[in-house]
Structures are given as structure tokens and as C-alpha cells.
Amino acid sequence: MRVLDVVKAIAQGLATTFRHxxxxxxxxxxxxxxxxxxxxxxxxxxxxxxxxxxxxxACFLCAIACPADAIYIEAxxxxxxYPERIGVDIRYARVYDIDYGKCIFCGFCEExxxxxxxxxxxxxxxxxxxxxxxIKHKEDLLITRQRVSPHLEIAP
Amino acid sequence: METVKVIINGxxxxxxxxxxxxxxxxxxxxxxxxxxxxxxxxxxAACRMCLVRIEKMGRLQTACTMRVSEGMxxxxxxxxxxRARMAMVDFILANHPLxxxxxxxxxxxxxxxxxxxxxxxxxxxxxxxxxTGEYPLSPFIWLDPQRCILCYRCIRVCDExxxxxxxxxxxxxxxxxxxxxxxxxxxxCEHCGNCVExxxxxxxxxxxxxxxxxxxxxxxxxxxxxYCSDGCQLRLSVRDGRVVRxxxxxxxxxxxxxxxxxxFSFRTAPETRHNWINEEFLCLKGRYGNEFxxxxxxxxxxxxxxxxxxxxxxxEEALKYVAQRILEIKRTYGPESIACIGSPRLTNEDLxxxxxxxxxxxxxxxxxxxxxxxxxxxxxxxxxPLLTQPELREQMxxxxxxxxxxxxxxxxxxxxxxAAVHRHGxxxxxxxxxxxxxxxxxxxxxxxxxxxxxxxxxxxxxxxEVERAAEATLLTREELxxxxxxxxxxxxxxxxxxxxxxxxALEAAAVLGGMLQAKGERIxxxxxxxxxxxxxxALDMGLVAEMLVPEQVGPQIxxxxxxxxxxxxxxxxxxxxxLARAExxxxxxxxLTRTAELAHVVLPAMSFAELDGTFTxxxxxxxxxxxxxxxxxxxxxxxxxxxxxxxxxxxxxxxxHSAANIFREIAETIPGYQGITYARLNxxxxxxxxxxxxxxxxxxxxxxxxxxxxxVEAIDHTAExxxxxxxxxxxxxxxxxxxxxxxxxxxxxxxxxxxxxxxxR
Numbered sequence: 023m024r025v026l027d028v029v030k031a032i033a034q035g036l037a038t039t040f041r042h043x044x045x046x047x048x049x050x051x052x053x054x055x056x057x058x059x060x061x062x063x064x065x066x067x068x069x070x071x072x073x074x075x076x077x078x079x080a081c082f083l084c085a086i087a088c089p090a091d092a093i094y095i096e097a098x099x100x101x102x103x104y105p106e107r108i109g110v111d112i113r114y115a116r117v118y119d120i121d122y123g124k125c126i127f128c129g130f131c132e133e134x135x136x137x138x139x140x141x142x143x144x145x146x147x148x149x150x151x152x153x154x155x156x157i158k159h160k161e162d163l164l165i166t167r168q169r170v171s172p173h174l175e176i177a178p
Numbered sequence: 179m180e181t182v183k184v185i186i187n188g189x190x191x192x193x194x195x196x197x198x199x200x201x202x203x204x205x206x207x208x209x210x211x212x213x214x215x216x217x218x219x220x221x222x223a224a225c226r227m228c229l230v231r232i233e234k235m236g237r238l239q240t241a242c243t244m245r246v247s248e249g250m251x252x253x254x255x256x257x258x259x260x261r262a263r264m265a266m267v268d269f270i271l272a273n274h275p276l277x278x279x280x281x282x283x284x285x286x287x288x289x290x291x292x293x294x295x296x297x298x299x300x301x302x303x304x305x306x307x308x309x310t311g312e313y314p315l316s317p318f319i320w321l322d323p324q325r326c327i328l329c330y331r332c333i334r335v336c337d338e339x340x341x342x343x344x345x346x347x348x349x350x351x352x353x354x355x356x357x358x359x360x361x362x363x364x365x366x367c368e369h370c371g372n373c374v375e376x377x378x379x380x381x382x383x384x385x386x387x388x389x390x391x392x393x394x395x396x397x398x399x400x401x402x403x404x405y406c407s408d409g410c411q412l413r414l415s416v417r418d419g420r421v422v423r424x425x426x427x428x429x430x431x432x433x434x435x436x437x438x439x440x441x442f443s444f445r446t447a448p449e450t451r452h453n454w455i456n457e458e459f460l461c462l463k464g465r466y467g468n469e470f471x472x473x474x475x476x477x478x479x480x481x482x483x484x485x486x487x488x489x490x491x492x493x494e495e496a497l498k499y500v501a502q503r504i505l506e507i508k509r510t511y512g513p514e515s516i517a518c519i520g521s522p523r524l525t526n527e528d529l530x531x532x533x534x535x536x537x538x539x540x541x542x543x544x545x546x547x548x549x550x551x552x553x554x555x556x557x558x559x560x561x562x563p564l565l566t567q568p569e570l571r572e573q574m575x576x577x578x579x580x581x582x583x584x585x586x587x588x589x590x591x592x593x594x595x596x597a598a599v600h601r602h603g604x605x606x607x608x609x610x611x612x613x614x615x616x617x618x619x620x621x622x623x624x625x626x627x628x629x630x631x632x633x634x635x636x637x638x639x640x641x642x643e644v645e646r647a648a649e650a651t652l653l654t655r656e657e658l659x660x661x662x663x664x665x666x667x668x669x670x671x672x673x674x675x676x677x678x679x680x681x682x683a684l685e686a687a688a689v690l691g692g693m694l695q696a697k698g699e700r701i702x703x704x705x706x707x708x709x710x711x712x713x714x715x716a717l718d719m720g721l722v723a724e725m726l727v728p729e730q731v732g733p734q735i736x737x738x739x740x741x742x743x744x745x746x747x748x749x750x751x752x753x754x755x756x757l758a759r760a761e762x763x764x765x766x767x768x769x770l771t772r773t774a775e776l777a778h779v780v781l782p783a784m785s786f787a788e789l790d791g792t793f794t795x796x797x798x799x800x801x802x803x804x805x806x807x808x809x810x811x812x813x814x815x816x817x818x819x820x821x822x823x824x825x826x827x828x829x830x831x832x833x834x835h836s837a838a839n840i841f842r843e844i845a846e847t848i849p850g851y852q853g854i855t856y857a858r859l860n861x862x863x864x865x866x867x868x869x870x871x872x873x874x875x876x877x878x879x880x881x882x883x884x885x886x887x888x889x890v891e892a893i894d895h896t897a898e899x900x901x902x903x904x905x906x907x908x909x910x911x912x913x914x915x916x917x918x919x920x921x922x923x924x925x926x927x928x929x930x931x932x933x934x935x936x937x938x939r
Contacts, residue, residue: 080389081278081280082391096390099388111280112312113280113389
């Protein structure tokens with residue numbers, strides 16, 4: 023009897039729905055922190071090494087890997103010895119801009135990076151009032167400058 | 179030519195006897211990996227990447243030194259060869275740093291390509307690498323010795339192409355390092371950067387390109403150099419609206435897969451031909467002198483003189499003002515009171531439109547351009563065709579250079595002279611008042627009294643004058659007879675005429691070829707060493723009136739229309755007062771030059787990197803320039819400015835809004851340009867224009883000899899020979915209107931360049 027099969031299927035489906043009804047899914051953001059998985063892809067973080075030197079050597083690989091063409095880099099030279107200079111190498115990114123109006127958070131930049139200098143961070147609050155504000159500079163993205171939003175917690 | 183049959187990988191191939199096996203394999207479609215081999219350079223066999231198996235030979239052989247002979251059976255791919263190449267890559271990588279992300283070559287590196295294709299997955303050497311830092315060898319060239327794979331390409335290029343002999347190797351074995359010729363290891367040379375271009379890895383890098391871009395995010399445009407009259411082709415690489423480098427590498431000689439898939443995957447269509455007149459050569463200016471187009475000093479808006487000061491104006495205001503003032507002046511003082519002066523740096527299209535504007539709209543006879551040497555009599559009396567660079571390199575066994583200093587002023591010609599000697603043993607005779615550095619390949623050098631070049635021409639023209647010439651030139655009679663024999667007995671002769679040759683001697687240079695050819699079956703070609711990239715084009719386009727003298731401005735000339743022409747710099751300060759006397763001075767300029775400062779209206783023009791157009795080089799070859807950059811300022815092409823002014827004056831110059839349309843008109847009206855179109859130029863590269871040749875009978879040779887004799891009489895017979903060669907860089911390192919806006923050149927040579935004058939805003 024096909025009618026019975028249909029009724030059975032609906033009943034089964036609704037049973038699952040009703041079973042989860044008491045669960046609290048809604049997070050009271052921003053009063054409560056949002057719980058994110060570790061692999062969550064939010065705003066990028068530019069890393070520094072243990073001595074605070076920027077890891078990025080401005081190789082432009084993230085820029086070419088980016089399918090949205092959101093990354094713009096200008097490289098420069100810093101010939102000072104390691105303790106004084108900005109980056110780990112004499113080549114560093116003088117300008118490192120990511121346009122969050124373009125970025126699609128695919129994470130290709132992270133995979134392209136040969137120096138583990140860029141990773142996708144947890145910050146997800148990426149809304150601004152102007153297009154200019156959507157372009158984030160190196161100074162906004164560096165791990166030493168970027169604050170993790172108080173509105174999130176990372177799943178263990 | 180004798181050919182031999184060789185069997186490569188089972189395929190029978192016919193090849194000229196004695197050709198390098200590597201080249202034969204490449205042509206047969208079996209490219210062999212290599213680092214140290216380079217077209218036209220002596221074989222080195224340093225990298226051992228090109229190992230192949232030749233039957234009946236004990237070990238694997240290097241294909242780059244092996245010459246093909248009859249019945250050779252060659253295998254280029256096998257397990258044994260694969261393993262040998264893998265070992266070689268491993269060996270080369272033993273001390274090569276893994277810094278591809280910061281290396282400028284990354285992405286177009288031959289070693290990366292070899293390692294990916296022929297290398298092993300893991301290195302077998304685990305010893306500590308011998309790390310050294312990068313350091314500059316010269317203001318233009320940096321060296322990272324750790325990246326160097328010791329292929330010696332740079333050294334051979336420096337010796338053969340430019341004769342600087344500036345690079346060498348210090349140390350032995352694994353500790354070998356490329357060094358410059360100064361005691362501290364830096365470079366004393368002309369900084370042409372050809373060594374950087376041939377470097378297969380990132381050991382040698384250019385200061386201007388360092389860290390500025392990666393090969394995959396630049397766009398290349400093939401265009402023509404804007405400096406000397408040789409007319410080299412080059413690729414301008416543009417990143418982000420800025421020119422970052424110029425290069426001329428022949429990609430068709432590389433592994434096709436590498437050249438097309440890797441080097442061009444992010445760019446334009448693959449290059450299938452490299453029929454450039456300069457092959458792969460570029461000089462200091464061609465390679466490092468193009469960044470004036472990025473200069474912040476470029477004029478970006480029209481400037482109009484109000485209350486004695488140049489102030490920014492709109493195009494509409496400026497054009498209207500110019501049109502109105504020209505009409506007023508023409509009405510008040512007559513058309514002869516206006517002069518149009520062009521610059522031999524502008525495109526044929528610009529100059530043609532200027533000439534047309536001057537003749538048809540202004541109706542003035544004063545349509546001319548800034549000339550350093552008056553070449554008009556030479557081209558008027560030309561009796562033989564002009565000599566192209568490929569002809570000079572490949573087909574001329576006897577070459578005579580009188581005057582000039584090609585390594586400094588015409589570097590491509592110097593390169594071709596060396597190539598002619600190296601490739602087929604051409605005999606090169608040089609007659610000069612000063613020893614010429616970097617042309618030591620010459621067979622004979624005739625050291626004459628300064629200014630006595632006309633006497634040499636006199637002796638060449640007329641045997642009876644040898645005595646008089648010997649007296650004037652300080653050469654012995656035997657030497658002059660030797661020169662005469664050299665010229666009169668040659669089958670194929672190339673005559674190169676330097677800028678020291680003037681007046682009747684220039685006419686003699688034009689006529690001698692015809693006289694030689696009239697005497698018997700032979701081929702004579704002549705190459706005038708003009709100064710600017712479009713000197714010949716300016717003559718062709720009809721800017722041929724007598725150049726004005728400053729005294730004419732004021733009494734006769736009331737208005738000056740200057741197109742890219744810095745009179746004060748070019749002809750001296752006498753023009754300052756002259757310009758002040760003029761009622762109207764209009765200048766099209768890239769920068770606020772000394773002349774433009776005194777103008778009433780300054781109109782911002784486009785540079786060669788932003789324009790479409792053509793140049794005509796000293797061999798009469800028309801070549802394209804192509805737009806490489808977008809528009810970063812409110813500037814317009816020179817021809818368009820004139821067209822718009824003419825429109826405001828109620829005339830139509832028929833430009834129809836494109837350079838291609840103007841060139842179509844040039845092809846219809848200018849003799850020699852018939853049949854040349856942009857499409858053909860894109861297809862064929864350089865097309866030589868046919869020059870009208872003067873039949874020998876028409877020329878009054880007796881009269882010419884008489885004038886030449888008078889010129890010889892006028893030579894200062896007391897002057898001593900100049901023993902010192904011209905210093906290195908006398909032409910190349912001198913600031914010019916364009917080069918002084920190139921930051922790299924300015925820093926490197928410490929030019930004390932006048933700061934640009936603040937424009938009131």
C-alpha cells in the first residue's frame with residue numbers, strides 16, 4: 023500500500039524534527055559567544071615568527087592563487103640584519119591588502135603560502151559601512167594587531 | 179652547404195655538417211635540457227644537463243659541444259639518460275637555496291623547470307648549504323652567489339656581445355663565485371644588463387625589477403625602444419599600471435613547453451617568432467631607461483599662462499586659447515610668422531600630422547625638427563640602399579666605420595659589428611679620431627686627426643687626393659692606400675657613417691656606394707648612425723625646413739609650435755631670450771622642461787609606452803610601438819592634440835581618431851611607405867622603406883670633390899691625435915630629457931638634475 027508508506031515516511035521525518043525541538047540552537051549573539059569549529063574560515067591572520075618578524079616574504083603566491091583577485095601585495099627590500107628588520111627575510115610585504123568585498127573565504131591563499139604566513143582566522147564580523155573600509159591592510163591583519171572577537175569561542 | 183644524415187631517436191634527420199647536436203635535436207623536435215648552452219655563444223659544457231647517448235661512443239656525451247657528423251645515431255631519451263640528468267639536477271641543487279618564493283626568477287626559472295621535469299623527488303645531498311647573502315655588483319645588477327649554477331652564460335655574453343669583459347670567476351670548484359672586474363668585485367662596465375637576462379636562475383637580478391613583480395602578474399607588450407636610432411625591439415612588462423622592466427629574451431629558442439606553457443600561461447599568446455632586429459640585445463638605456471613613464475613629474479593636465487604663471491587649465495580652455503591665438507597671429511603677421519618644430523623622438527604619425535598642420539592649416543614654410551647633424555644632403559644624394567642590422571650581422575664580410583662611437587651612441591650597431599666578426603669573420607676597419615673602447619674585434623684601426631674625417635672620404639673617392647688626405651689625417655700614404663684597397667676591392671661592403679661626418683663629406687658618403695657599384699658587380703650598403711629613434715622618420719615626414727636661429731624669433735617669427743622639443747636644452751640658452759620674445763609658444767611635453775617653463779601653453783602628451791604608432795630607424799625600417807600602459811593622467815597623443823586644435827580653427831586634418839588611420843594616409847602619400855600597414859608590421863616586424871636612390875649620372879661629382887677639398891682645407895692641420903679613448907659612458911651615462919626622470923639612472927650616476935619647478939595649483 024503506497025499511501026501507508028508515505029504516511030510512515032512523514033511520521034518518521036517528523037519524529038526526528040520533534041525529537042530535536044527541545045534543543046537550543048539559537049545563539050544569543052552578541053550576548054553569548056558563537057561557537058566555531060577549528061577549521062572555520064574567517065578573516066585572515068598574517069603571522070609572525072617567534073621573534074616577532076613577519077613571516078610573509080611577499081612571494082605573491084596567495085595573490086595568484088586567489089580566485090577572487092582579492093589580494094594585493096607590494097614587495098620591498100629591507101637589508102638590515104635579522105634582529106632589526108621587519109620580516110624573516112630581506113624581502114617583505116610593504117603593502118598587503120585584502121579586499122573583503124571580494125574575498126570568498128575559500129582558503130586557497132592559506133594553501134598556497136610556502137611560509138605559513140597567512141591562515142584563515144576565526145573573526146567573522148566583517149561588515150563595514152564603506153567599500154574602502156572593506157579593504158584591510160597588513161596592519162589590520164597581523165596577528166600582533168588583530169584582536170580575536172570577544173563574541174566567539176573556538177570548539178576544542 | 180654540406181649536409182649529413184643523423185638518426186635521432188630513430189628518426190632520420192638531415193642537418194648541416196658541423197652544427198651542434200643540441201641545435202639539430204631542437205630543430206628535429208627533441209629539445210634537450212640545458213643550462214649553459216646559449217645560441218651564438220661559444221659552447222661551454224659546464225652544466226652537463228644535455229647528456230645524450232651516441233652510438234659507438236663510450237660514455238654519455240654533452241650535446242652542446244658535439245658537432246653532428248655523417249651516420250651519427252643518437253638517443254636523447256632513455257632510462258640511463260633520465261638517471262644521468264636526475265643526478266645532474268641533484269648535483270646542481272646541492273648548494274642551491276630553496277628560496278624560490280623570494281627569488282625574482284621564481285616562475286620563469288629554467289632550474290625550476292628542469293627540477294620539476296628531470297629532477298628527483300628528494301635531494302640526496304643532506305650536507306649544510308653554503309649560505310651567502312645577496313649583494314649588488316653595480317647599481318643595476320645584484321648577485322646571489324648561492325643561487326648561481328656556474329653556467330658561465332653571463333661571462334660569455336659580457337665578452338662576446340658587449341665586449342666589456344667585466345665578469346669573471348674567482349675561486350675553484352664548489353667555491354667558484356662570479357665577480358666583477360673591479361678589485362672589490364663590483365662591476366665597471368656599461369651596465370647593459372644582458373648578463374641578467376641570460377642568467378637561467380636568479381643569481382643575477384636587476385635592481386629595478388627586484389621584488390617588484392612576479393612573472394605571472396605582469397603583462398608584456400612588444401614595442402620599439404625610444405632612445406637611439408637603431409630601433410631595438412623590447413618587451414615592456416607592466417604591473418599595476420607601471421612599467422617594471424624591459425626585456426628581449428628569445429623565447430622561441432627555449433623549450434617550447436617551458437616558453438609557452440610556463441612563461442606565457444598568465445600572459446598573452448605564445449610567441450612563435452622572434453624576428454627582432456636586435457635579436458636579444460638591449461643596452462643600458464633600453465633596459466633600464468624606460469621608467470620615466472612612471473615618473474611622478476609627468477605633466478598630467480594642460481597648463482596655461484595666466485598673469486605670468488603657468489596654471490592648470492582644462493583641455494577645452496587650452497585648445498581654444500591656442501587656436502584663437504594662432505589665428506590672431508596668422509591674421510596680424512601672416513603665416514610665415516609661425517614656426518612648427520617637432521622632435522625626432524616622436525612617432526611618424528605625430529610628425530606627419532604636425533607637418534600637415536603646418537603646411538595646410540598654418541600655411542607656413544617653417545616646418546622642421548630639432549636636428550643635431552643635418553643629414554638632409556645625405557639622404558638626398560643616397561645612391562645605395564640602407565643597411566639593416568641583420569644584414570650587417572650575417573652578410574657583410576667587409577665593414578668600414580668612419581667616425582661615430584657605436585658602443586656609446588648606437589649600442590645595437592656595436593653588437594652587430596661584433597657579431598659579424600664572431601659569426602663569419604668579417605673584416606672590420608675603423609677610422610676614428612679617438613680610440614673606440616669595446617670594439618676591439620676590429621681588424622684594423624686608423625687613428626686620424628680630430629675633425630679630419632672628410633679627408634678620408636676624399637681619399638676614398640679620388641685616388642689623386644691621397645697625398646692631401648695623408649697630410650690632413652696624419653695617416654701614412656700606405657695606410658690610405660690600404661683603406662682604398664679595402665673599400666674598392668670588397669665584394670660586399672658595409673659603410674657606417676658616424677656623426678662626425680658632416681657637410682660635403684656626408685654627400686661623399688652617400689655617393690661612394692654608387693661609385694663602387696658602378697665599377698663592378700658588388701653590393702654596397704650604407705648605415706648612417708643617426709642620433710634619435712625617429713630622426714629618419716622626421717625627415718621622411720617632411721619636417722625638413724632649415725632650423726631656425728634664435729635671432730629670427732621676434733622680428734620674423736611670432737609664434738612657435740613646439741612638439742616634444744626642448745630647444746633650450748638642445749640648442750642652448752640663446753633660446754631662452756628667443757622664447758621670451760615670442761608672442762605665443764605652445765609646447766607638447768611629457769615633463770615641464772626648460773623650454774616648456776617658458777611656454778604660454780603646455781599640453782601634456784603621451785609617452786611611447788602609452789601610444790600606438792611607428793618609428794623609422796636608421797636603416798629606414800618602420801617598426802611599431804604599442805600601447806603598454808593605461809591612462810594615468812589627462813594626457814593625449816600629440817596627433818590628437820593637433821587634430822583638435824585644427825578642428826577649433828575650422829580645418830580637418832583627416833586623422834579620424836586613430837593612429838592607424840594616419841598611418842594609412844602616410845602609406846599613401848610618403849614615398850617609400852607604400853604598402854606598409856599596421857597589420858603587415860604586426861606580422862613581419864620591421865619593414866624597410868624603399869628610399870629614392872639618386873642615379874650617379876645626375877650627381878655633379880667634380881663639384882662635390884671641389885667642395886670636399888675645400889672642407890679638407892678647412893681642417894685644423896695643427897691638431898694632435900687624441901690618445902685617450904672616449905671615457906666609458908660618454909653617451910650612455912649622460913642625462914637626457916627622458917633618462918633624467920629615471921630614478922635608477924639618476925641615483926646610479928649621481929646626476930645633479932635640476933628639481934622640477936613647482937607649478938602653482
